[in-house]
Amino acid sequence: MALIAPSILSADFASLGAQAAAVARGGARLLHVDVMDGQFVPNLTLGPPVVKSLNAATDLFLDCHLMVQEPDRVIPLFLAAGADGISVHIEAVRHLHRTVQLIRDGGARTGVALNPATSLGHLEDILPEIDFVLLMSVNPGFPGQKFIPQVMEKVRRLAGMVAERRLETVIEVDGGVGAGNAHDLAAAGAGLLVAGSAVFGQSDPEDAARRLTALTAAAGPDPGWIP
Numbered sequence: 662m663a664l665i666a667p668s669i670l671s672a673d674f675a676s677l678g679a680q681a682a683a684v685a686r687g688g689a690r691l692l693h694v695d696v697m698d699g700q701f702v703p704n705l706t707l708g709p710p711v712v713k714s715l716n717a718a719t720d721l722f723l724d725c726h727l728m729v730q731e732p733d734r735v736i737p738l739f740l741a742a743g744a745d746g747i748s749v750h751i752e753a754v755r756h757l758h759r760t761v762q763l764i765r766d767g768g769a770r771t772g773v774a775l776n777p778a779t780s781l782g783h784l785e786d787i788l789p790e791i792d793f794v795l796l797m798s799v800n801p802g803f804p805g806q807k808f809i810p811q812v813m814e815k816v817r818r819l820a821g822m823v824a825e826r827r828l829e830t831v832i833e834v835d836g837g838v839g840a841g842n843a844h845d846l847a848a849a850g851a852g853l854l855v856a857g858s859a860v861f862g863q864s865d866p867e868d869a870a871r872r873l874t875a876l877t878a879a880a881g882p883d884p885g886w887i888p
Contacts, residue, residue: 662847662874662877662878662879662880662881662883663843663846663847663851663852663853663854663877663880663881663882663883664689664690664691664852664853664854664874664877664883664884664887665688665689665843665854665856665860665870665873665874665877666689666691666692666693666724666833666853666854666855666856667684667689667692667693667855667856667857667860667861667866667870668692668693668694668695668804668835668855668856668857668860668861669681669692669693669694669695669707669711669715669861670693670694670695670706670707670804670857671804671805671857671858671860671861671862672861672866673861677711677714677715677718678714678715678718678719680861680866681715681718681719681721682719683866683867683870684721684860684861684866684867684870685719685720685721686867687860687866687867687868687869687870687871687874688870688871688874689721689860689870689874690721690722690887690888691721691722691723691724691745691746691853691887692715692719692721692722692723692724693724693726693835693855693857694707694711694712694715694723694724694725694726694744695707695726695728695804696708696725696726696727696728696729696735696739697728697729697801697802698728698729698730700729700730701728701729701730701750701752701753701801702728702801702802703802704802704803708738709735709738709739709741709742710742712725712739712742712743712744713742713743715743716742716743717743720888722745722746722887722888723743723744723745723746724745724746724748724833724853725739725744725746725747725748726748726772726774726795726835726855727739727747727748727749727750728750728753728774728801728802729753730753731753732749732750732753732754732760733754733759733760733763736749736760736763736764736767737763737767740764740767740768740769744769745769745770746769746770746771746772746792746793747764747769747770747771747772748771748772748773748774748793748795748833749761749764749772749773749774750773750774750775750776750801751773751774751775751779751783751784752775752776752779757773757787758787758790761773761787761790761791770792770793770886771790771791771792771793772791772792772793772794772795772833773787773791773794773795774794774795774796774797774835775794775795775796775797776797776800776801777796777797777798777799777800777809777811777812777815781815781818781819781822784819784822788822788823788826788828788830789826789828789830791830792830792831792886793830793831793832793833793852793853793884794819794830794831794832794833795833795834795835795853795855796812796815796816796819796832796833796834796835796851797812797835797836798812798834798835798836798837798838799835799836799837801836804857804858805857805858805862806836806837807837808836808837808838808839808842809836809837812834812836813842813845813846813849816832816834816846816849816850816851817849817850819832819850820832820849820850820851821850823850831852831853831882831884832850832851832852832853833851833852833853833854833855834846834851834853834854834855835855836855838854838855838856838859839856839858839859839873840859840872840873840876843856843873843876843877844876844877844880846881847876847877847880847881848880848881850881850882851881852881852882852883852884853884854873854877856870856873859873860873
């Protein structure tokens, strides 16, 4: 089964611990943490102190998505704060293999993120070295955007690349994920589905997480490295 990763960017920041507990009761096994620096994307969001607070408040896997320029500067800070997985944008990294190794050496799961218009061809040489690929299905920077339909086929093509090379790389999809496309994305090969507004934007996040989890219960690969 594919896993739902509720994005705390859409949560109530006054009660993050309670919000994390609610989605955990709804079946979530991880939280997605969107980190934006106001340079790589036109928004400024969360930093290591929030990750540290979440790490103390929940046992959920903390999936930190760094939408930042020069991520090597801040990766050690997020590792120290308790990030369990870290993804960096291929568009923002000069020496990708070195950055991936920095994450791995710090004990976290390694991911590479691609914007909607970035070709899968850029993954050719790094794919065997990483745990997951995060495909953006909106242009990064702001929550609440509509899913870009072409990304569905991109998920299928990446799943084919992973299968052809007999890898266990997990596909994560971030942006515009909800009840209308969660099952189809999982069936296409996605194992992690980031949902912000579709979970924390609802009146009952616990129930919203439970409903989305039910939609993917019979489709998609289960990332075995997420407890």
